[in-house]
Amino acid sequence: MKNIHRDNLTAVVQHSFAGIGDERTRHLLEQLVGHLHAFALQTTLTHDEWRAGLGFLHEAAHITTDSRSEFSLMSDVFGLSSLVDLMSSRPGTTPGSVLGPFHARGSPWMTTPVNLLADNPGEVVLLHGSVKDEAGQPITNATIDFWQNADNGLYWQQDPEQSQDNLRCQFKVDASGCFELLTIRPKPYSIPTDGPIGELFRVSGRSQWRPAHFHIIVEAAGYQTLVTELFDPEDPYLDSDAVFGVRQALVTAYQPQNNAADMARLGLSQPYLSAEFNVVLPPARARVPSNHA
Ligand code: BEZ
Ligand code: FE
Secondary structure, eight states, rough: OOOOOOHHHHHHHTTTTTSSOHHHHHHHHHHHHHHHHHHHHTTOOOHHHHHHHHHHHHHHHHOOOOTOHHHHHHHHHHHHHHHHHHHHTTTTOOOOOOOOOTOOOOOOOOOOEOOOTTTSSEEEEEEEEEEOOOTTOOTTTTTEEEOOOOOSSSOOOGGGTTTTTTEEEEEEEETTTEEEEEEEOOEEEEEEOOSHHHHHHHHHHOOOEEEOEEEEEEETBBBEEEEEEOTTTTTTTTOTTEEEEOOOBBBBBOOOEHHHHHHHHHHHHSSSEEEEEEEEEETTOOOOTTTTO
């Protein structure tokens, strides 16, 4: 008989995964058990607290659907998503930031210069920039998947007034690795608060707001895929992002423009703002120094 007691339980549970053939998976599970048990021991977790934790997970499962994951949100608001992003970001390349729940596959393909204005109200922004490698060479086969919220702060999934293709697109950079995209200035946005995460925010007095941002996914054969966001430097929530996504390198200044020739070229009848964002992608097999986070 195996006598289970407080001092051997962790090792016994860890050993129960010894049959997992994949070494990395086995290591992750052993570490997870070790850290969970250490948490319970160090906090002297009571039955009531343990039950409350399970109840929280139960509520999260209850509200989760295919299109709305309270578990992703949990990872975001506990900073785990950002930690994984930061650990995999190679110095000298563009840092990653949270994907969020509003990325939808299959956005319409467009050609740079892209125009997403349609009949959206809001301040007009020309987002422009380039995609390059670590040596500064243009990556001419890069594609960009782009999405953002509308002037009322809502993504199309949250707003029956918006078409399902509003303010989202995919496009290839041009032959010099550059792109231009006409759109509107995004707005700050509240994370969903109708589930247990919302309750957690209410009891902790935490701000549920995300600073205004554009989302992009940059992909190119031979390079690591980048999932990131571009932030508005004038946003009041820049220092209190509910999901910890802001990085200095992702804050993109908006410059007022009123050059008549540029306005004519862009088909605009009014001044606009321009924001420049240059992406640097690491090669597919590049590693991140282990002490970098
Ligand atoms: C967003 O960018 O819209 C978002 C990101 C993480 C959690 C909730 C929303
Ligand atoms: Fe977002």
